[in-house]
Amino acid sequence: MPDKKTIWTKKDLLGLEYLSKEEIELILYTAESFKEVTTRQIKKVPALRGKTVMNLFYEPSTRTRTSFELAAKRLSADVVNIEIEASSVKKGETLIDTGRNIEALKIDIIVVRHSASGAPNILARNVKSRVVNAGDGWHEHPTQALLDMFTLKSKLGRIEGLKVSIIGDIAHSRVARSNIWGLTKLGALVTVCAPPLLIPDGIERMGVKVTGDINEALADADAINVLRMQFERDGALAFPSKLEYFKQYGITAERLKQCKKDIVIMHPGPINRGVEMSSEVADGRNSVILEQVTNGIAVRMAVLYLVSYAKDPAPSKETMRVGEGGAG
């Protein structure tokens, strides 16, 4: 349970980098009670009755959008979904204009997914509506990391002191970044493992151990978070073939033999079976992949609830321009 004195004061949830340990714990704690709601016969509470949530998605995403939509609906909020094709962004209305129009529609919370890193920060700076980041570029995917941590905590009882390895395309992964911030703040020991070209510059300064050796990443790990490999972009240059990747980095039953017996295996989905992990592992006893999906709703309910009730929040530093806040 988090410190009783912790109250939520932030207007937005833009990334876990910007949260304190206590704020992260508060979200996880709040999610516990909403988890219970999702197991009831009638899965609905009136917490956000009369509020409107807009899912503003500049990138196609069925699972995250559905999860946010269900979370909002189970809190009795009204939900509107908008999908904007990324290709039309540059020619069409600007993000800020879109945000102001949404604000004029009296939307309380904007859940935004965008292919450009920092788009939620820019949006948050320009609207009074609360902004929740549902994934931006390679930057952050805070609710995914929160649901990963929630799942981990419910499986192993704690986060502090756990050894967690994040395996896969770290360079292009917002899931990796949010997990690193969240896990390290809560005291986990994080290792990232990827082919050398998929390890971004200076990642060790985020407080993680770096390795290219899958066996090192698996040895002693209490949990692993296996990322989706996307060969269709830079990954194609960084790694020659799917089969080769599976051989060198894929999680197989054989490799699991050297691991802790109760190692928790997570994946943000969708899985490439036979690329990041074998089907046997994905469907095996250590996999919590479907529990992650269920927990996602409770965690997103907690986030929507908390940002919605923050009173007169001050603008956060992560959205400020250079001259603001006394720089210079």
Next chain:
Amino acid sequence: MSKSYLIKGGRVIDPLNKRDGILDIFISGGRIEAIGKDLGQRADETIDGKGRIVAPGLVDMHVHLREPGREDEETVLTGSRAAVRGGFTSVLCMPNTDPAIDNPAAAKSLKAIITKDAACSVLIAGAATLARAGGKLTDFERLKKEGVIAVSDDGSPIQNKDIMREALEHAKTAGLILIEHCEDLGLSSGGVMNKGFISTKAGLKGISTKSEYEAIGRNLELAKKLDARIHIAHVSCGESVDLIRKAKRAGVKVTAETAPHYFVLTDECCAAYDTNTKMNPPLRTKKDVAAIRAGLADGTIDAIASDHAPHTDAEKDVEFDYAPFGITGLETMLSLAVTELVEKSVLSWSELILKLSANPAAILGLERGSLKEGGPADVTIIDPDKKYVFRKDSIESKSKNSPFIDWELKGKATDVFVNGKHVMKDELIL
């Protein structure tokens, strides 16, 4: 008949003539008629220089005035007024206009606009290659006849080594300086900020220092082989400073400039996705800022230039990835240099004026950059102690894309004379 002026009792700093003392300057007929103690000439107007610095007119050798083609961002009129506001008497405008200044007719028509609109001396750089495409060289000799004083494909670095060789050779023959934006596009393409920890954290694609210094290395080698002059634009990182320092020691005819943002800001400013921190080359690290300062102090970097790159709010108020590169700089350059270099003892006043006036004038071959009797009366008067907050609504440039808005700065130009004409008086453009 133009008015005559007597600037009395200012601290005259003219590094080229090794002058630094309380002196009077008498300006008449567009020329400096006399410099000395307690001059007795009678002038139409006397200006009290007490407590102020009287310097040769400042020269900014790297600005973008956007005319023709992007008059929504800046024009010769608004850009040259911004220059005067910043204390500049001469600016060199880069040829990446639309269309580019890649033929004599384009230079001629730009010259006509300058004659009509410019508030200070606006000098023209011509494109080095047609349409700045890096393929076929422009006609340097004919451009020069139309008043072009330098050639550059600024913003579009010349990738092909043979073309670069030809450009250096022809510039040498034509007696023009080649100004090169050094960047290996193969290494930097798609990048939006410095490659490093901050870009990793922010999830933005990085531009390595390597993409800059490898291109500089290649171009220095060519300049050395051909014994040709080259000027390196906007140096941003430590490795580049090291290469230029070594090349100078080895006798390569290289000069270099940096911009204020490279000795003031770091890539940490990009972490909140403020698009006014997006420029090319990108803001680097603390280590690089220190190296740039050291390069300025030891003379490796000859000049400070603004790379004034105006963009409209509409263009800049977008996602970091989609925003154009560049910030305005004419109106903050002098103050940033005073605040960050003179006040912090990186440069003396005399050294600063070298880098803001005498050196860029010499690189461009201008009869400017010093105060001599009989010479053109380009004079900038600076209040070295003036503290002010740089406000958006005070900006003279048509564009407001500056990361320095609301910064408290020290040191400001109060009066500017261009060819003996008093174009700014007590911070008011006349």
